[in-house]
Amino acid sequence: MKIDADTFLGAIQALGDLLEEAGAEPQHLVVAGGSALLAQGLISRTTRDVDILAIVDPKDELQDPRPLSESLKLAAAQVAAELQLDPDWLNTGPADQVSAGLPEGFFSRLTKKEFGPVLTIYLPARFDLIHLKLFAVVDQGQGRHSHDLKILAPTDEELLAASRWVLTQDASEVFPGLVHNTLKALGYGHLVARL
Incomplete structure (x- = not known):
């Protein structure tokens, strides 16, 4: 199933709910790619997946998200099954960009969205x-x-x-x-x- 703006929001909210139910550690994920554009209403096309570019650590620094935590992988698999998404719908495809370097001031321009007490998504600026x-x-x-x-x-x-x-x-x-x-x-x- 392709991901549109509504599917993205539903999948991320379901992910947050499942993480909370499982008592998982807080997750702070920077989303990039087509899903970041969809989430901000910048495009209307669908996408196949949600690209995790980085995680935000407790010091508000961007880190390589690999490997994703086991709780996040389990919740993502459950969301994939429930919403009939690609099994790899939540992935770290663009994670190499963190070590390669991001535009100066990237972190300061991120938009933060909370999906419950355990999941926070950060979206890059236009x-x-x-x-x-x-x-x-x-x-x-x-x-x-x-x-x-x-x-x-x-x-x-x-x-x-x-x-x-x-x-x-x-x-x-x-x-x-x-x-x-x-x-x-x-x-x-x-x-x-x-x-």
Whole structure:
């Protein structure tokens, strides 16, 4: 079953309820990708999963979420069965980004949403989602990421900031050319000279 905005909210609320019933430790999860866009009403398309980018530790620092806690895995499996979601609907696909580096000020721009006393979800700001989506387009090519980026309708300055950050994500000699070509393909070729 594909996840739309209502399904996302229902699944996360069910997850919070199950964690509370199980007496689980509090979970503080940073959600990225299409589900973060859906949760904030920025897109209307469906997505297959909920990407956990990071956890927020007691010191308000972002940490790699892997491995997910056993209580979270068990609750996620139960939600998957009840709502007929993909067994891997809650995953840590983008977790490498924490060690690779996030846009400066990322944490300060997160929006916090509580789903009961045990589950807190943090959603990246539109500005940061533009950064992450541009990197996804450069890394994975045209498709849903470029579609999402167009819907986010970044200004030249936002896309310039995102491009400068994306350039820090790969030290290979060919990477700047990939970023430049991506900007051109997206209709922002005029920004290349400003990078």
